[in-house]
Amino acid sequence: MHAYVNKTIIVIVIIAVITFAGVPQASYADMGPKGDQWEVIQAVGAVTLITAISVGVYKWFKHKEHAPLSAVLFNEEEVYITLEKDVMAVEAVFEYQNTTEQRLRMDLYFPFIRSVKNTISDLKILLEAGDAAGGRLLDHTAEENRVLVDFIIEPKQRVSVKVRYHEAIKDNHAEYIITSIRKWQRPVGKALFIVKLPASFKAPLFSFADNLVEKSGVEGSPYVVYTFRMRDLYPDKEFQIAWQ
Numbered sequence: 627m628h629a630y631v632n633k634t635i636i637v638i639v640i641i642a643v644i645t646f647a648g649v650p651q652a653s654y655a656d657m658g659p660k661g662d663q664w665e666v667i668q669a670v671g672a673v674t675l676i677t678a679i680s681v682g683v684y685k686w687f688k689h690k691e692h693a694p695l696s697a698v699l700f701n702e703e704e705v706y707i708t709l710e711k712d713v714m715a716v717e718a719v720f721e722y723q724n725t726t727e728q729r730l731r732m733d734l735y736f737p738f739i740r741s742v743k744n745t746i747s748d749l750k751i752l753l754e755a756g757d758a759a760g761g762r763l764l765d766h767t768a769e770e771n772r773v774l775v776d777f778i779i780e781p782k783q784r785v786s787v788k789v790r791y792h793e794a795i796k797d798n799h800a801e802y803i804i805t806s807i808r809k810w811q812r813p814v815g816k817a818l819f820i821v822k823l824p825a826s827f828k829a830p831l832f833s834f835a836d837n838l839v840e841k842s843g844v845e846g847s848p849y850v851v852y853t854f855r856m857r858d859l860y861p862d863k864e865f866q867i868a869w870q
Contacts, residue, residue, distance in 0.1 A: 698730060698779065699723040700807070702816040707802065709823050709867065714800045718789045724779045732779050735772045736789055737803045739864075742768040745794045753777050755785040798827075802865040813860035821852045827869035834865060 701721040708715040724730055738746060751773070754761035764787075767774045779785055793800075807814055819837075823830055825848055832838065834854055843850035 697724070697726050698732070699725060700810050700812075700814050701784075702818075703814055704818045705802065705820070705865075707800070707819065707821045707867075709795075709800055709821070709827070711824075712794060712796070714793045714795050714802075716789070716791055716793065716802065720787045720789075721784065722779065722787070723784045724782060727781045729781060730779050731776060733774070733776045734787070735769075735774045737772045737806055738793070739771070739801050739803065741771055742773060746773075747792045747794075749773065749791040750789075751775050752788040752790075753785060754788065755779070755783060761786075761788070798869050800867045804859070804861050804865050805863065807859060807861060813858035815858065817854075817856040817859040819854040819856075819865060821854070821867060822849050823852065823867075823869065824848060825850055830867060830869045832865075832867055833863055834861075 699722065701723055703721070704719045706717040722732065736751075742749075746768075749766065749768075751764045751766050752761045753764050764775045764777055775787075777785075777787075804817075819834070821832070825843065830852075832852070832854070834856070837854045837856050838852055839855050840853040841850065842853075
């Protein structure tokens with residue numbers, strides 16, 4: 627009986643070692659990390675069975691270690707917002723760069739002001755990496771007011787994540803969350819926001835009016851386009867738009 631139990635324990639430990647050895651490191655984010663560090667699952671390299679079992683047991687009880695926050699850079703973002711009376715259409719592009727020699731698993735969440743179920747529709751999230759033509763759609767999971775996605779970012783790789791959706795709005799006010807950038811504990815190098823408003827929206831107000839670099843619109847056109855450019859963006863408020 628004791629021999630059977632001992633064999634069972636050894637088999638379980640070996641399985642644990644193999645499992646941890648094959649899992650890439652993970653980074654948790656909301657267009658930036660959730661905490662002060664990237665949480666990673668370290669790979670196990672065993673020279674001998676005894677070493678592998680020892681490390682496996684250690685990892686079994688201590689699943690996570692940490693890599694520096696600088697492991698992945700959030701280089702830039704571009705956000706295109708088109709507003710109509712009751713809906714805001716958004717197309718956003720985020721660029722990330724793995725600065726390490728390790729494979730990392732990026733666990734991201736995209737935040738919203740209100741319930742995803744009640745306000746968000748036509749959501750698509752696309753990953754573009756390397757020479758992959760057209761990129762690939764990422765599966766996502768909706769929670770109360772955020773959407774979760776994950777993907778692998780290879781050593782030294784630069785990737786883009788594209789997010790598209792429609793959001794129901796009301797009360798002549800729209801809001802796009804950007805304060806999550808602060809969770810990187812460093813600014814985003816470059817940020818571009820292009821807002822397309824119906825000409826019928828009177829006296830528009832923007833929370834980042836100081837960063838407005840261009841207003842364009844042809845007389846008689848149904849839309850006016852506002853362009854905002856920012857460097858080293860580290861916001862303490864959301865990108866808000868109001869009108870009459």
